[in-house]
Amino acid sequence: MPLVHSERIGETCTLLLWKLTETESELRETLGNGFNSEELSSISHPQKIREWLASRMLIKxxxxxxxxxxxxxxxxxxxKAFLINNDSNISITHTFEYVAVAINPFAAVGIDMEKSDPKLQRTANKYLSASEFEHAKDELPNLSIYWCAKEALYKMYGKKKISFKDSIYIHPFSVDNQIVSGKLxxxxxxxxxxxxVRWFDGHCLAIAL
Structure with missing residues (x-):
């Protein structure tokens, strides 16, 4: 997997972003026994298996x-995923083309990456409050930031049954902002x-700290 981007986020968080090029068999060979075979066996879609293996390889x-x-x-x-035998906080995201991992030894972290897709326009009223919906103006870059920022904050918190629409709020932003503020x-x-917030080849990446 070629490294696309690496960056120190804030004072203690490190981000790595890789382009996914390996086949499933290549990933399995590289990882050896370094993955949870029981969890992997619950995944049936070939592309999802490849993404899952790639994310574990990048964490390694x-x-x-x-x-x-x-x-x-x-x-x-x-x-929520944790390292075995280490207290560092990690977060994982993967798409069809990319795999990204963030590690923060001292505090929780959440990461999400999505390709800008019209489905975000069709479902906006399900994950945006009324004021967020008005601010987004149905523009895909805005909706991508809203979705990824909310997902990253949700993953940082690490508990289920949180409403994106009612319990996670992203303050108004400009689409070229590299930092937005959120509240859960x-x-x-x-x-x-x-x-x-970062952009890579039409994909929005958000890291919550």
Missing amino acids: VLVEQFGITYAGLHKDQHG TDEDLILDSRIH
């Missing part, structure tokens, strides 16, 4: 840069986040 490459021995991943009851509420908890 990334954590080894920090001198961490990669022993695999485990997931909590909410499906869950009962008495309020979680504020600075969400870093």
Whole structure:
């Protein structure tokens, strides 16, 4: 997988973005036993299998840069991934063409990447509040940022059953902003986040810290 982009996000988070070029068999050979075969067996679509394997390979490459021995991943009851035998926080995202991983040794992190797609226009009223919907003006770049920012914040929080429309709010932004502000509420908890936005070949990438 050729490295497309690497960046320090904030003071302690590292982002790696790779182009997905390997076949499934090449990824399996490179990983060896470094993945959860039981979790993989629950995936049936060939492309999803390839993306899943690629994300694990990228995590392995990334954590080894920090001198961490990669022993695999485990997931909590909410499906949030953690490194085995290490407390560093990680987040994973993959599309048909790209795989990205963020690692933050000191605080939670969430990452999402999506290709700008008209489906975001068709479903906007399901994930945007009234004020967000008005601000987005049905423009695809705005909707891409809203969706990825909300997904990244959702993944940073790491708990299920959070409404994107009612519980995650993204403050108004300009489409060329590299940082947007978001807020997640869950009962008495309020979680504020600075969400870093990047664009790659028509794909929006968001990292919540």
